[in-house]
Amino acid sequence: MTGKKRTFVLYPSLGVGHLIPMVELAKHLLRHGHGALIAVVNPPDTDAVSAAAVARLAAANPAIAFRLLPAPASPDVGAHPVKRDQDTLQLANPALRDLLLSLAGGADALLLDMFCVDALDVAAELGVPAYFFFASAAGDLAVFLNLPYLYPTLPSSFRDMGEALVRCPGMPPIQALDMPWTVRDRESDAAKVRMYQWKRIPEGRGVLVNSFDWLEPRALRALGDGVCVPGRPTPRAFCIGPLVNDGSTTGESGERHECLAWLGAQPCMMVYVGLRVLETHLMKIGTDLWVLLVDSWKHQKKNIGLWSRELSGDLVHRKSTSGIIFYLGSNLVTWASQKQKVVALSSCEAEYIAAALGACQGVWLSRLIADLIGGEAQKFRLLIDNQSAIELARNPVFHERSKHIDTRYHYIRDSIEKNLVDVEHVGTDEQVADILTKPLGRVKFVEFRLKLGVVPSPPVPTLGRFEEFVKAEDVEAKVRLVMEAEEGRILRKRLGVAREKALGATKEGGSSEVAFAEFLRDLDKSSSANGECN
Known part of the structure; x- marks a missing residue:
C-alpha cells in the first residue's frame, strides 16, 4: 500500500x-489500497458495451465500482466506425462530467483510454488531473505520438509506400505496409481521427504504460528524451506493467471460465489441424477470395435474420434455393445458400420453408448468445420480402396453401406464438439475402456486398511480406523452428529470461512498482498545484 x-x-x-x-x-x-470506478459509455447502438457484459465483470470483481454512462449514438450512421466511436465519446462528455461531480469525495485522477482524448476537456473544466493508460507496448506509444508530426511530411500515404521504411524515434524502421489499417490512407476519416487522438495525448499529465523498463529501453529513452513529440513537452511514461490476466480466473472469485477450462484440456495439435483445414479450404476457393470484415464482438442482444429464396432454381430437380443471413447488431455472424429439400409449389411456399429454417437458426443463435452472456434468450427479427409467406406464418389455421407442407416447416408458427421471433416485411430492393440466391445486376450486387461487409481481400503477410497467403507449410516451419531448431532453443531461453524480468518488475522494489510510486508522487504534485480542489 502506498x-x-x-x-x-x-x-x-x-x-x-x-x-x-x-x-x-x-x-x-x-x-495498492486505492479505490477504482470504471465509467463505461453505453450508447444505444452496436458500438456499446452491453450492460450484461458490465454486470458479468462487476460480479467477478465486486471491489471495483462500475457505472454505465448513457450517451447518444453518433448521428452519422454512415461514417467509418472509427469516426462514429469518436462522435459517441464526444457526446458522452456531459454524462462523464455529471458522474465526476456526483462523487461524494471527488476523483483524485481520471485515467483515460488512449482514444478518450475529448474527456481531457471535462478534466480541465473540473480541475481533475488526467492521465492516459496505454495497454500496449511503449514502442507503439512512441510511434503513435510521433505520427501526427511525421505523416504529413511523407511523400504519400502508407498504402502507396509498399515496403518503404518509416522511421520513428524509439523504434527500428517499420515497413509502411505494417502500419495499422486505420491510418493506411492519410486522407481517410479514420486516419484523421487517429491523428487527432494521438496528437492530444500529450495534453495529459502522463501515460501509464502496460510494459516494464527492461523490455523496451530504446522506446522509453526516446519518450524520456522528448523526441517523439516535436515542439512540445512529451508526457512522462510510467511503465507499471505487465498488467495481464493470466487466464486462470475470471475475477476475484477465483472461478475459472468454462471456455478456458475446455481449451486448456485440448491437445495442442488441434490448432495445427485447424490451420491445415483452413489452408486446404483456401486452396479449393482459389486466389479470387473475398473476405468478411467484422467489427469487434460486442455482446449485443439483438440479432436480425434475413431470408431469401429462388423459386425452382435447380433446373434438374426443380427445388428452390434458400439464402440465409444473420446479423448480431451490425455484425454478420452466419450466412448460407442451400437447396431446399422439397419442391415448393409457389414462391409463397418456398419463402415459408426458408422462413421456418430461419426461425430454427435464429432461436439457436439467441440461445447461444444467452449462454455466452449469462442472460435470457432474446426475441429476434426475421425479415422476409414475401407478404403471403408472412401471413401464412402468422395464421395458425391450416388452409389450402399450407395443408400439404411438411409439418416440420410449421416451426415458424410455433416460434411466433411463443414470442421467440418477430416476422417483419422488408422490401425486395432491401433484401440483402438475395445476393445468395439470385443473379443481380452489378449495381445491386455491389450494394448488397457492401452491406454484408465484404471487400476484396487484402494481401496476407507471410514472413514479413504481403505478396501471398500464409500456408500451413509456413506455419509448420515456424513451429518446428521454435520447438526443434537451435534458433528456437535460443528464443525459448530469451523468453524465459523475459518472464523472470517481468515477474521481478512487478515485485516490491521492482521497476514497475517504483514507477507506480513515482506516478502517485506526480499526482500529489498536481493535486497540490490545484489546491486539492477537484
Whole structure:
C-alpha cells in the first residue's frame, strides 16, 4: 500500500476489448489500497458495451465500482466506425462530467483510454488531473505520438509506400505496409481521427504504460528524451506493467471460465489441424477470395435474420434455393445458400420453408448468445420480402396453401406464438439475402456486398511480406523452428529470461512498482498545484 487512499475514475473507450485492460488496471489500484470506478459509455447502438457484459465483470470483481454512462449514438450512421466511436465519446462528455461531480469525495485522477482524448476537456473544466493508460507496448506509444508530426511530411500515404521504411524515434524502421489499417490512407476519416487522438495525448499529465523498463529501453529513452513529440513537452511514461490476466480466473472469485477450462484440456495439435483445414479450404476457393470484415464482438442482444429464396432454381430437380443471413447488431455472424429439400409449389411456399429454417437458426443463435452472456434468450427479427409467406406464418389455421407442407416447416408458427421471433416485411430492393440466391445486376450486387461487409481481400503477410497467403507449410516451419531448431532453443531461453524480468518488475522494489510510486508522487504534485480542489 502506498500512502493515502485515492479514488480513481477509469474511462475506457467503446468495446469490451478496451474495457478488459481497464479492469486489470483497476485490480492493480485496488492491490495498492486505492479505490477504482470504471465509467463505461453505453450508447444505444452496436458500438456499446452491453450492460450484461458490465454486470458479468462487476460480479467477478465486486471491489471495483462500475457505472454505465448513457450517451447518444453518433448521428452519422454512415461514417467509418472509427469516426462514429469518436462522435459517441464526444457526446458522452456531459454524462462523464455529471458522474465526476456526483462523487461524494471527488476523483483524485481520471485515467483515460488512449482514444478518450475529448474527456481531457471535462478534466480541465473540473480541475481533475488526467492521465492516459496505454495497454500496449511503449514502442507503439512512441510511434503513435510521433505520427501526427511525421505523416504529413511523407511523400504519400502508407498504402502507396509498399515496403518503404518509416522511421520513428524509439523504434527500428517499420515497413509502411505494417502500419495499422486505420491510418493506411492519410486522407481517410479514420486516419484523421487517429491523428487527432494521438496528437492530444500529450495534453495529459502522463501515460501509464502496460510494459516494464527492461523490455523496451530504446522506446522509453526516446519518450524520456522528448523526441517523439516535436515542439512540445512529451508526457512522462510510467511503465507499471505487465498488467495481464493470466487466464486462470475470471475475477476475484477465483472461478475459472468454462471456455478456458475446455481449451486448456485440448491437445495442442488441434490448432495445427485447424490451420491445415483452413489452408486446404483456401486452396479449393482459389486466389479470387473475398473476405468478411467484422467489427469487434460486442455482446449485443439483438440479432436480425434475413431470408431469401429462388423459386425452382435447380433446373434438374426443380427445388428452390434458400439464402440465409444473420446479423448480431451490425455484425454478420452466419450466412448460407442451400437447396431446399422439397419442391415448393409457389414462391409463397418456398419463402415459408426458408422462413421456418430461419426461425430454427435464429432461436439457436439467441440461445447461444444467452449462454455466452449469462442472460435470457432474446426475441429476434426475421425479415422476409414475401407478404403471403408472412401471413401464412402468422395464421395458425391450416388452409389450402399450407395443408400439404411438411409439418416440420410449421416451426415458424410455433416460434411466433411463443414470442421467440418477430416476422417483419422488408422490401425486395432491401433484401440483402438475395445476393445468395439470385443473379443481380452489378449495381445491386455491389450494394448488397457492401452491406454484408465484404471487400476484396487484402494481401496476407507471410514472413514479413504481403505478396501471398500464409500456408500451413509456413506455419509448420515456424513451429518446428521454435520447438526443434537451435534458433528456437535460443528464443525459448530469451523468453524465459523475459518472464523472470517481468515477474521481478512487478515485485516490491521492482521497476514497475517504483514507477507506480513515482506516478502517485506526480499526482500529489498536481493535486497540490490545484489546491486539492477537484
